[in-house]
Amino acid sequence: MTTRRQFLASTLAGAALALLPAGLTRAYAQAAPIGSIRVEFTRTVAEAWGDNVGLVRAEMEKTLAEILGPGFQRGAGNRLVVTVRSLWLASYAGGGGGGKPSDGGASNDYLESTATVYDRAGRQIASWPIMSTELSGGAGAWYLPDVDQRRLKALARNNAWWIRRYLAG
Template sequence: MTTRRAFLALSLAAPALALAPVGAALAQAPGPIGGIRVDVSRLVEQGWGEHARAIGAGLERELRTAFGGDIRRGGPTLVVSVRQVFLNSYAGNGGGGGRWGGGDGGASSDSFESQASLVGRGNRVLATYPVLSTVPASSAGPWYLPDIDKRRIENLIRHNAGWIKRYVAG
């Protein structure tokens, strides 16, 4: 017999389950990961050249830091494919006002799109998490600093790695 309390609990849990990332049911409490691999081949195809390799190395370093002691031999490999990096051409403050009374509606945001997959034995994909990070371009500091693009990319990498850790670690 279904009680009112059980029905209410189920109805409250349904939206959360519907919003869970792809493969989340399979990846709940996957345990420690066995390794990390970052693929930036798509960025190379888009013309990022040596910058693509630097982005891959930076993301791998940030993921290793984020997962820390959760990397143990025998666990599934975390494979992250970087799909796109977008740096907005304007990195000043967002201005004021606008139609809705604040900011610029995200027009000066940078974005970093990746797909994180847990791959087990026999190259079996256990879970997949699409991750899109959006960070205000101005969060890296004044636009006129000589290393501003590098700092913006580092912000995106850190933000994306944090979301990957959150999705994978549950």
């Protein structure tokens, strides 16, 4: 007779085995160091955010270069291309409210991207969809004039850390 503990253990083991191919892809993407990082934007994001895309690009490239450490060696290995597909800031950046819309609710900012690793020949090695979420009030005082820029930088850093997590396996 199978006990509850054995059943749960076998279920968890099956789930882990189901994720194995994804783990192998990550390890393969990690075989060579990242030699270049490029952040690009879909046309709709670039048109909607104008000059702010430069701010997001600079922050994400800088953060990725820092956190990849020895895994980033300019000019060597694979190329990392991050395509920002969606960027959204909540209209309200004050503190959170209660659980109901009439209480103010929580406000989140979002950045959706796809991180793709290419080898030297331009073949895609791995690709991951990334969705970053930050509290709209998490970037500091909402009443300061640079609040939106701080929120965009926070989203870019958050997204970079998620990309690193997928690259590291």
